[in-house]
Amino acid sequence: MSLPQGSLDHPLYHFDISHAPDAGGHFGRFGGRFAAETLMQPLKEIEEAFYAAWADPEFHRERLDLLKNYVGRATPLYHAERLTKLTGGAQIYLKREDLNHTGAHKINNTIGQGLLARRMGKKRVIAETGAGQHGVATATVAALFGMQCDIYMGREDMARQMPNVLRMRLLGANVIPVDSGSATLKDAVNEALRNWVATCEDTFYIFGTAAGPHPYPLLVRQFHTVIGQEARAQILEQAGRLPDVAVACVGGGSNAMGLLHPFRDDADVRLVAVEAAGYGLDSGRHAASLAAGTAGILHGNLTFLLEDAEGQVIPTHSISAGLDYPGVGPELALMLEEGRLQLDAATDDEALAALQQLTRCEGIIPALESSHALAAGCRLAAGMRPDQIMIINLSGRGDKDMDNVFKHLGWLEDGK
C-alpha cells in the first residue's frame, strides 16, 4: 500500500506499509481479531478509516504538521559520549523520545488515532494506561481536539504514577480507577474494552500499544515508525552508516516497533527487545512474556502470554508500570519466532541503576521503562568494539517516576 505517486514526498518519512499482516490482521500465526461480536463492526470501521486515511496525503500533512509543530519532532539522535566512555564499548546513541511533548513516544500514536477519531466523527475517546504516559498523551489530544476523554487506570498504577494521574485530570480527562484483577495495565485494558462495548457508537478507543485486536497492532506501529525513520536518517548523517544494534524496551511493543521496524530489512542491524525481568527471570515475578511466555489469546490477539498451564493469565511484576503487562504485540512474537529479534531483559534493580547512571553522567533522567533498554543496552555495548554503533530508544523521561524512584532509593524516609 502506498500514497498516490509523488503526492507527498518527504525528506524524512515514507509512507508505504511493509511487512503488513494478512487481511485478518494475522502476523504469521500471531495477531488476528479475537474480539466479542459487538466490537467486530467498530474494529472493521477503524480499519477502513485507517487505510483510507493512510492513502490520503491530507491526513499525513495534518499529522506531520502536528508532529513537528505541536509534538516537537524530529527528536534528536544524541551521541552519548560520556555514557559510551563509561560503558567502554560500542558508540551509544540515544533516540530522544523523552523530548516529545508530554514526555514520551506515546504521543506519536495518540496524534494519529486522535485524527482518525475526528475523521470518524467520534465525540469521545477512551484509553487504558499503565505508566500514565499513554493516558496523558490521550488526554492531551482530547484537549487539543475538544473531545471528551475517559482514562482507565489500575489503582496500583495510579499509586505509583500519581503525577500523571493529576496531569490527566488537569487536562480535563476523567481518570477511572480499576480495582479488578491485579489492578494494573491488563485490568485497565479489560475495563476499557468493557466500556467500549457499550459506547462504540460515539466513542473511539485509542489503544496505547502495538497489541490488541486488528487493526491496532498495525496502526500503532505505523504511527510510531517516525521514530526509526528519523533515527535511520540521523545515524546516516552523523556516523555515515547504519547502526550495528538497535535497542528498545518492550511493554506491549509500541516504542520497540517504532524504532526497530524501519531497520527490519537491514539484515546487518541487530534488533534487540528488552523485557522487564522484575525480581529476576527465575523469580517468577517479572513481565517477560517473550522470554518466558507461551502462545495464548488475550485482548484480541494471539501472542506470547504469561499464563499457567490452563490458560489463566498470571500476575506480572515490574518496577515500571508501563512494562507490567502479561502479553506483547503479535508482530514482536512473530519477529522472535523468525529469529529477527534478539531478546534481553533487565531487572528492577538494573533499571534503577541505569536510571541513576544516565542521570549522573549525561544529565538526562530517563523513564523507568526506558531505563530497562539502557541497562541491557549498556551491558551489550560493553562487549562490543568502539567502532560499532548502538541506538537505544530513550522512550520517555523520568519525571513521572520520581516518587517511585526516591522510595526505592530510600530517600523518602525520615526526611533524608
Added chain:
Amino acid sequence: MSTRLAQVFERCRAQGRAALVGYLTAGDPNPQQSRELLLTLAAHCDIIEIGMPFSDPMADGPVIEAASVRALAAGTHISDVFELSRVVRQVNPDMGIVLMGYANVPFAMGFELFSERAAAAGVDGVLIVDIPPEEGAICDAAFKAHALDRILLLSPTSPDERIRLACDEGSGFLYYVSLTGITGADMGDINDIRSKVAHIRSLSGMPVCVGFGIKTAAQAAEVAAFADGVVVGSHFVSQIAANSDADAALEALDASAAAMQAATSGFQLEA
C-alpha cells in the same frame, strides 16, 4: 452436528414455549457447591450454559467476573468444568449443555483435546465469546470432529453480512446479545430486540436465543413471546453472590429459576 440442541428447540416449539437457557460459572463458589447449584438450575432449564472461569473475562460485567474470581480462588480447574458437565448430563439425558467462555482456556489445552473431553462429558455446543466467525479456523475442525455445535453471537452492531456469516459458520442456535454492552447491564429496548430478532430470522433458519441483561420474570416473558430461547445469566449468578450460606443460595437459585421457567412457559405471572 449435535442434534440434541435441535431437538430441544423442536420440543419447546411443539409445547408452544421458548427454551429457558440458564447460565452459571462452573466452580462458583467452589466445585462442590457448584455441583448442587448446577443440578438445581438444570432442573428448570432446557439448556444450561456452563461458564469456564477465566482470569480476564473482558465481555462480562462485575457479577459474572466475580463468579470467575470465586471459582478460580476455590481452585476450579478445567477438569472440574468437564466433571460438572458430566454430572449434569448424567442426571439430564435430554437437555442441551453448552460450554461458554474465553478463547485462551481451550487454546491452552488445545482445541482437539478440549473438544474430545467436552464431547465425552456430554457437552453439545461451545460458545467462545472472543472467537468470531473470522477466527474459526482455530477451532472449527476440532468442534466438527467431535460433533460440537459452535454457538455464535450476534449483537445490535452486527450488519446483515455478519448475520449471514454467523448463519454459515455457526450451528445449534444463534445467541442475540440484546444490548451493546457487557453481561449484566440493563436490557435493551424490547421493541428494538423484537425487530432485530425478526430480521435475523428472515435471514436464517436457526433458532435465535436472546440474552444479556434479562433479570426479571417479566422481561423473560416479554422476550419469550418472540424468541426461541431466553438466556438468563447474571440474575442466577447473583443468587450465589447474595447468599454466603450454601443452602440459602440453593433455595434462592431454585426459586428464581422456577420463576424464570414459569415466565418462559407463558404462564401468568406477577411482574
